[in-house]
Amino acid sequence: MTDSKYFTTTKKGEVFEMRSELNSEKKEKKREAVKKVIASMTVGKDVSALFPDVVNCMQTDNLELKKLVYLYLMNYAKSQPDMAIMAVNTFVKDCEDANPLIRALAVRTMGCIRVDKITEYLCEPLRKCLKDEDPYVRKTAAVCVAKLYDINAQLVEDQGFLDALRDLLSDSNPMVVANAVASMSEINEASGHPVIEMNPQTINKLLTALNECTEWGQVFILDFLANYIPKDDREAQSICERVTPRLAHANAAVVLSAVKVAMKLMEMMPNDSEYVITLTKKLAPPLVTLLSSEPEVQYVALRNINLIVQKRPDILKHEMKVFFVKYNDPIYVKLEKLDIMIRLATQANIAQVLAELKEYATEVDVDFVRKSVRAIGRCAIKVEQSAERCVSTLLDLIQTKVNYVVQEAVVVIKDIFRKYPNKYESIISTLCENLDTLDEPDARASMIWIIGEYAERIDNADELLESFLDGFHDENTQVQLALLTAIVKLFLKRPTATQELIQQVLSLATQESDNPDLRDRGYIYWRLLSTDPAAAKEVVLAEKPLISEETDLLEPTLLDELICNIASLASVYHKPPSAFVEGSRGFRKALPARSGSDDALATPESPTQQRQQVQPTSIIPSQDSLIGDLLTLDLGPTQPMGMAGPSATPQPIQNSAAMDLLGGGLDYLLGPSESPVQQQQQQQSQAFGGDAGLLGDIFGVGGGAGVQTGFYVPPKQVWLPAAKGKGLEISGTFCRRNGQIHMDMTFINRAMQPMISFAMQFNKNSFGLLPAQPLNLPHLNPNQTTDVSLALDVTGPIQKMEPLTNLQVAIKNSVDVFYFACILPIHVYFTEDGQMDKRVFLATWKDIPSQNEVQYTLNNMQHSADVVSNKLQENNIFTIAKRNVEGQDMLYQCLKLTNGIWVLTELKISPGNPNYTVRPTSCDNASQYSFRASIARQPIGRLRVLSC
Numbered sequence: 022m023t024d025s026k027y028f029t030t031t032k033k034g035e036v037f038e039m040r041s042e043l044n045s046e047k048k049e050k051k052r053e054a055v056k057k058v059i060a061s062m063t064v065g066k067d068v069s070a071l072f073p074d075v076v077n078c079m080q081t082d083n084l085e086l087k088k089l090v091y092l093y094l095m096n097y098a099k100s101q102p103d104m105a106i107m108a109v110n111t112f113v114k115d116c117e118d119a120n121p122l123i124r125a126l127a128v129r130t131m132g133c134i135r136v137d138k139i140t141e142y143l144c145e146p147l148r149k150c151l152k153d154e155d156p157y158v159r160k161t162a163a164v165c166v167a168k169l170y171d172i173n174a175q176l177v178e179d180q181g182f183l184d185a186l187r188d189l190l191s192d193s194n195p196m197v198v199a200n201a202v203a204s205m206s207e208i209n210e211a212s213g214h215p216v217i218e219m220n221p222q223t224i225n226k227l228l229t230a231l232n233e234c235t236e237w238g239q240v241f242i243l244d245f246l247a248n249y250i251p252k253d254d255r256e257a258q259s260i261c262e263r264v265t266p267r268l269a270h271a272n273a274a275v276v277l278s279a280v281k282v283a284m285k286l287m288e289m290m291p292n293d294s295e296y297v298i299t300l301t302k303k304l305a306p307p308l309v310t311l312l313s314s315e316p317e318v319q320y321v322a323l324r325n326i327n328l329i330v331q332k333r334p335d336i337l338k339h340e341m342k343v344f345f346v347k348y349n350d351p352i353y354v355k356l357e358k359l360d361i362m363i364r365l366a367t368q369a370n371i372a373q374v375l376a377e378l379k380e381y382a383t384e385v386d387v388d389f390v391r392k393s394v395r396a397i398g399r400c401a402i403k404v405e406q407s408a409e410r411c412v413s414t415l416l417d418l419i420q421t422k423v424n425y426v427v428q429e430a431v432v433v434i435k436d437i438f439r440k441y442p443n444k445y446e447s448i449i450s451t452l453c454e455n456l457d458t459l460d461e462p463d464a465r466a467s468m469i470w471i472i473g474e475y476a477e478r479i480d481n482a483d484e485l486l487e488s489f490l491d492g493f494h495d496e497n498t499q500v501q502l503a504l505l506t507a508i509v510k511l512f513l514k515r516p517t518a519t520q521e522l523i524q525q526v527l528s529l530a531t532q533e534s535d536n537p538d539l540r541d542r543g544y545i546y547w548r549l550l551s552t553d554p555a556a557a558k559e560v561v562l563a564e565k566p567l568i569s570e571e572t573d574l575l576e577p578t579l580l581d582e583l584i585c586n587i588a589s590l591a592s593v594y595h596k597p598p599s600a601f602v603e604g605s606r607g608f609r610k611a612l613p614a615r616s617g618s619d620d621a622l623a624t625p626e627s628p629t630q631q632r633q634q635v636q637p638t639s640i641i642p643s644q645d646s647l648i649g650d651l652l653t654l655d656l657g658p659t660q661p662m663g664m665a666g667p668s669a670t671p672q673p674i675q676n677s678a679a680m681d682l683l684g685g686g687l688d689y690l691l692g693p694s695e696s697p698v699q700q701q702q703q704q705q706s707q708a709f710g711g712d713a714g715l716l717g718d719i720f721g722v723g724g725g726a727g728v729q730t731g732f733y734v735p736p737k738q739v740w741l742p743a744a745k746g747k748g749l750e751i752s753g754t755f756c757r758r759n760g761q762i763h764m765d766m767t768f769i770n771r772a773m774q775p776m777i778s779f780a781m782q783f784n785k786n787s788f789g790l791l792p793a794q795p796l797n798l799p800h801l802n803p804n805q806t807t808d809v810s811l812a813l814d815v816t817g818p819i820q821k822m823e824p825l826t827n828l829q830v831a832i833k834n835s836v837d838v839f840y841f842a843c844i845l846p847i848h849v850y851f852t853e854d855g856q857m858d859k860r861v862f863l864a865t866w867k868d869i870p871s872q873n874e875v876q877y878t879l880n881n882m883q884h885s886a887d888v889v890s891n892k893l894q895e896n897n898i899f900t901i902a903k904r905n906v907e908g909q910d911m912l913y914q915c916l917k918l919t920n921g922i923w924v925l926t927e928l929k930i931s932p933g934n935p936n937y938t939v940r941p942t943s944c945d946n947a948s949q950y951s952f953r954a955s956i957a958r959q960p961i962g963r964l965r966v967l968s969c
Contacts, residue, residue, distance in 0.1 A: 036068065039054050039057050039058055039068070040071055042054030042057075043055065043058070043071065043077070043078060044077070048081070048083065048086075051081075052083065052085065052086045052089075055078055055086060055089045055090060055093070058093060059089050062096055062097075068097075069097050069101060072097055072101045072104045073104060073107070075090055075093050075094075076090070076094070076104065076107050076108050080111065084120070084122060084123065087126065088126065091127075091130040094108055094134060095130060095134055098136050098139070099134075099135060099136060102136045102137075102138055103138075105136055105139055106139070108139075109142045112127050112130070112142070112146065113142065113145075113146055116128055116146035116150060117146075117149070121153070121157050124150060124155070124158045125150075125155075125158045128143075128146055128150045129161050129164075129165060131143045131146065131165070132147075132168035132169060133168065135172055137173070140169065140172055140173055143169060144176070147166070147169065147182070148180070148182075148185070150165075151163070151182070151189065152185075156192070156193075156194035159192065160196050160197045160200040160201075161200075163186060163189055163200040163201040163203075163204045164200050164203065164204055166183075166185070166186050166204050166208075167203075167204040167207040167211075170182075170207075170208050171211055174212065177208075178216075183208070183216065183217055186201055186204055186208075186217070187223075189201035190202070195230040195233035195234040196234065196235065198227065198230040198238075198242070199230070199234045199235070199237070199239075199241050200238075202227065202241045202242050202245045203241040205245065206241065206245055206248075209248070221251075221252070221256060224246065224249055224260065228246075228260065228264070230242065231243070231263070231264075231267070236271075236274070239267060239275050240272075240275055240278050243264065243275070243278035243279055243281070243282055244278055244281075246260065246282050247278070247281050247282045247285055247585065248610070250613045251286065251289060251613075254289050254291075257286040257289040257290060258286075258290060258296055260282070261286050261287075261296075261300060264279050264282050265279070265283065265300070265303055267279035268280070268304070269307065273311055273314060273318050273321070273322065274588060276307045276308075277321075277322070277325055277587055278587075279307075280325075280587060280588075281584070281586075281587035283300060284329065284332065284333070284584050285584070285613065287300060287333075301333065301335055304329075304336050305339070305340055308322065308326055308329070308336070308337065308340075309337075309340055312343055316350070316353075316354055319350075320351075320353055320357060323354065323357040323361065324357065324592060325587050325592045325593075326361060327361055328575075328583050328587065328595070329584075329587075330361055330364045331574060331575060331580055332580060332581075334364065334365065337365060338365060340365075341365050341370050341373060342373075344361050344362050344365070345377055346359070346377075346381060352389060355389050356389065359381075359392050359393065359396055362396070363396050363399050363400060366403060366404055368404055368406050371400060371404050371406075371410070372410075374400060375397065375400065375407070375410060375411065375414055378393050378394075378396050378400070378414070379397070379414050379417070381393035382394050382418050390429075391425060391429045394415070394418060394429040394430055395432070395433055397411050397414055397415055397433065398411065398434070398436055399433075401433075401437050402437065402440045402568065408440075408445075409445075411437070412437060412448065415430045416448060418430050419451060419452075419455060422455075422458075424460075425461075427455050427458055427464075428458075428460075428461050428464035429464070431452060431455070431464045431467050431468050431471075432464055432467045434448070434467075435468075436568060438471060438474065439565065439567065440568050446475055446478060449475055449478065449479060452468065452471065453479070456485065456488075462496075462497035462500050463499070465496070465497075465500045465503075466497075466499045466500045466502075466503040467503075469489060469500065469503040469504050469507045470503050470506075470507060472485050472486060472511075473503075473506060473507025473508070473509075473510040474507075474510065476507075476510060476514050477514050477515075482511055483518060483519055483522055486504065486507055486508055486511060487522060489504050490504070490522075490526060490529070493526075493529050494529075494534070498539065501530070501534070501539050502539060502542060504526065505527075505530050505539065505542060505543060505546065506546075506561070509523065509526075509561055510562060512550070513557065513561060513562055514562075526543075530542070530543030531544055546561075576748075576772060576773055576774060578747055578774075578836050579597065579773075579774050581611055582597050582610055582611060583597070584612060585610035585611065586598065586610060597835070599778075599835055600775065732756060732757055732895055732896055733846075733848065733895075734754055734756040734765075735754050735755070737752045737753055737754045737765070737767060738752060738843070739751075739752045740766075740830070740842075740843045741832070741839055743772075745839065747772065747836050747837055748770060748771045748772025748773075748774075748776075748836070749768070749769075749770060749772070749776060749801075749832075749834065749836065750769040750770075750771055751766055751768055751769075751832065751841070752766070752769075753767065755845050755846060757848075757851075757897075760852070760853050761793070761812055761814075762790070762813040762815070762845075762849050762850070762919075763813065764792075764810070764811040764813055765808070766808070766809050766810075766811065767806060767808050767809075769805075769806045770801040770802060771804070772836070773803050774803065774836075775800055775803060775835075776800065776801040776834045776835055776836055777800045777801075777834065777835045778833070778834055779796050779801075779832070780795065780796055780832075780833045781796040781811065781830065781831070781832050782830070782831045782833075783817065783828060783829070784830070785818045785819065785820035786817075786819070786822050786827070786828050786829070787820070787821050787822045787826065788815055788919055788920055789815045789816060789819045789920070790813055790814070790815055790828060792814070793811075793813055793814040794811070796809065797809065797811075801834075815850075815919045819920075824844065825847075826844055826845040826846070826847055826850075827842060828842065828843050828844070828845055829841075830842065830843065848897070850918050850919045851896060851897035851917070851918065852918070853897055854917060855897055855898075855915060855917030855923070856899040856915070857899070857915045857923065857925075859901055859902060862901045862902075862915060865923075869925075877938075877939050878936050878937070878938060878939075879936065879937040879938075879939060880936050881935050881936075882935055882937045883935055885930075886910035886912060886930050890903070890912055890914075893914065897916060897917075898926075899914060899916065900912055900914050901914060901915055909929055909930065909931045909932075910931075910932075911927060911928070911929055913925075913926070913927055914926045914927075914928060926939055
């Protein structure tokens with residue numbers, strides 16, 4: 022009798038009965054009892070009360086009984102952690118059993134029991150099993166390392182299991198090697214970065230084991246090889262040569278994994294090299310062979326081929342016929358083949374393709390017919406030389422008078438008109454003949470667009486459009502919007518004959534419609550037409566951009582990532598793993614840089630090496646060449662405030678005698694400079710505040726009536742344009758709130774894919790600026806705009822920048838790592854505790870030598886001394902004293918920078934004179950280092966620095 026009998030009983034008092042049987046001395050009765058317990062557990066009954074009794078059954082030589090007990094333990098150990106400790110001794114004992122099956126079973130079960138208390142006892146048995154003489158035990162132990170890493174990653178690293186796993190890569194048994202590779206892949210995915218560094222010697226061992234593994238072992242090894250970045254194109258070619266024999270394997274998973282490795286490594290070789298051309302030819306036959314498999318495998322292969330064709334169409338450019346649809350193909354296979362046919366369509370094979378598509382348009386499957394008609398339109402847009410033939414084919418299909426064929430043809434002809442304006446308008450009359458048969462919103466909207474766009478060529482255009490107005494309120498919103506725009510176009514082309522028609526449609530859209538989009542568009546047209554008809558003509562009848570040839574192509578960055586995920590669910594969904602795997606922490610995969618490119622020169626041998634190559638540099642590049650230190654930044658979470666390490670300790674800037682205390686920054690703030698970088702920044706500041714730059718903004722240049730109150734915050738500027746950020750646009754500014762500098766940013770995702778996993782890091786800078794907390798931006802959907810305020814700290818490493826307030830930033834997300842630079846307004850570094858005692862101010866001022874002179878003039882300052890004093894105090898520049906000398910107001914002020922440096926100034930204001938004279942002097946800690954700069958009235962931008 023089969024074991025199904027254990028699932029049929031529903032007796033009461035069953036648990037008590039099973040307990041007595043579990044404690045029976047008869048082995049057969051005890052085994053039957055355990056089977057009953059497992060059956061009850063399987064159907065959802067709670068049998069956790071039997072835990073001690075089941076554990077007592079572990080002491081047996083019967084392998085079947087031991088497996089059943091272990092199965093029970095895996096299920097209930099988490100809910101009974103204290104009781105599970107009872108089984109530890111048996112596990113340890115079984116790990117040293119003479120039977121390798123029992124040893125493997127014990128270590129596998131201990132790895133599956135996710136209880137911390139048991140994990141502590143797993144280390145020694147696991148270490149022994151990793152070096153066991155039997156390969157079955159070793160391969161089981163290899164997988165157990167990955168399970169243990171998921172429970173306690175730190176324990177695995179401390180106990181040296183990663184090194185033991187690396188040693189298994191050299192094992193003589195190929196299955197042990199395959200399981201070690203699978204375990205390492207799991208660990209890398211779980212950690213988010215490669216924790217085990219690969220080298221050519223290890224890769225060579227894996228390639229050797231590849232020939233002897235089972236098919237699933239080969240898949241594990243090939244997937245692991247795909248994540249390895251060779252040091253040059255010669256090594257890449259060598260790996261390809263040893264992987265290409267896998268293309269002839271009978272298993273589809275092995276073939277696709279081998280294709281993935283080849284696709285990635287081809288990126289490192291020149292496209293015109295003889296080997297790449299040969300390899301391209303080798304990739305076609307195995308892909309074609311996959312299409313002779315069962316439909317489900319065909320579909321997976323086609324989805325992967327779709328990606329391959331987008332990346333390298335040359336691979337299958339001569340294989341168009343294999344994608345022709347068969348009569349017995351499932352619909353999902355037909356549609357995928359149709360998509361690939363369009364991607365492979367060229368001038369050379371377009372005749373074949375059109376003949377096939379025309380045949381498909383007569384099929385009985387409505388969805389497939391629609392896709393086929395739409396494919397004809399896509400071919401016309403893609404291959405310009407075939408456009409006329411495609412239009413002729415569409416007209417033939419319209420003549421069939423099949424309703425859904427006609428409607429789909431009208432939709433695609435509209436797109437053809439957009440692509441080739443004023444070329445195929447002769448067919449409009451044929452389209453108008455079928456006007457009454459159109460009942461779908463897409464088709465009706467397309468037909469209305471055609472009538473409105475070419476109204477001057479259609480004599481009865483007003484009558485045709487008026488026929489749609491009769492049931493305006495019953496139409497789909499898409500049709501209503503198209504009809505409104507078409508009638509406005511008609512009115513602009515024939516204003517005298519369509520007065521009543523335009524008034525009728527505007528009234529329907531604005532007064533009788535409850536759709537906000539339709540109402541808003543109606544009001545816009547109404548106001549345009551009533552106030553400025555010429556402007557309305559420029560807006561509504563403006564020349565339209567040509568539509569793109571391939572509107573459904575994946576974005577290059579997304580396509581590259583999907584190529585790296587061939588033979589996985591990501592390549593079937595055409596989405597990155599992070600989009601559908603909840604809590605995915607895996608590192609983002611990307612194609613390697615081609616050999617000889619700039620990226621290849623900057624790419625280390627492995628991601629691990631890239632993180633390790635953090636070396637101090639003595640030269641900081643300008644913001645238009647952000648290579649240097651930014652490439653070595655670890656874009657992990659920022660250290661919390663108060664937890665900075667020794668490297669984050671601020672070091673005093675070594676000021677030379679002939680250097681401005683502000684490091685060359687004062688001249689940039691107050692006037693034009695000699696360097697191109699500073700001239701560029703001065704032009705930006707003039708756009709916001711005139712000749713006075715940022716200090717002019719603080720004063721409120723432009724007259725007393727426009728004086729701003731509160732701490733001055735510059736307008737946001739675009740720091741990272743979308744073109745350089747692969748769709749990510751960042752604009753921002755800096756301000757000071759609650760005694761802390763804040764970086765206020767606006768993030769805009771202009772790409773077609775969501776962005777996640779944001780992190781931000783700063784390069785070493787003049788004031789030790791660094792984020793006080795991680796960037797709080799979990800995700801950014803397409804076309805989403807999000808404002809983020811990031812608090813900043815000044816406890817980071819210091820290195821002088823040029824200009825002084827220059828800040829170099831690295832921003833990371835799921836797409837890539839991007840770099841940009843921005844200039845901070847100097848006043849955000851002015852602290853709130855910068856008010857100096859009058860006596861200290863006087864003593865310090867007298868002690869500063871007068872040999873150094875820097876001369877500035879602030880132009881066009883239309884404020885009184887009191888207004889200036891109040892305005893500066895709002896920005897942490899404090900007035901210590903004020904006096905009047907010979908009719909001129911003299912303001913003595915001080916400020917303190919975040920790095921502890923004090924700056925003392927004398928500001929001279931003459932009534933009626935818009936030019937102010939400034940004498941700033943500065944000192945470090947008010948006495949140890951002193952610097953003096955006096956400012957006389959002279960043309961702005963003149964600078965003179967003398968030695969101390």
